[in-house]
Amino acid sequence: MISDWDCITAKPFIARIVIVEMRTSQTLSVDWSDPQSGHYIDQIWRKGVARTPSFCTLTGTRIRPGDSVFQPRTDEMYVPANRDYMLLAAAVRKD
Template structure:
């Protein structure tokens, strides 16, 4: 007696329809902007201190965000500008043991060259 065949493509179509595929879910979530976000302080040229409050991704009073390169396309949570893979962005600091709920969000580094945001609190 042989094992039944599994139709992987059919499973992926069902997951896609239900929004359960990781890539599809990330894109849907990344387009939604958080309820409240403030840049508290620019700690260094490579780090920011962020206040983040959102009913779905939680509350972070002084979360550290680090500069890096965008791995995927997305939307800047401060400016709403599109982000292309490879652009310099700030993302929440993650580790092997801790991945925050808002880890998929990004802030463009170029936003901080704008005089309105460079040395003041930015709020959404």
């Protein structure tokens, strides 16, 4: 049986994403730039679990709820415009 999710494809996404460094096993430093979200230098992304379906902004690979992902750090005082984007943890090289 095909679900609605199986019919969704990744939208073309124009962004410059550079993983500067893996600071810890749970955090990345990312340089991010795109026309809608803006430019973030040395933005901290934290590892967590995807709560909603999405696509990896690095690879275009489908992300399902429960997958291990990195997302921009947010809190009550800091909510970046790119907060809903995700990187699959498996796509991040750990050299």
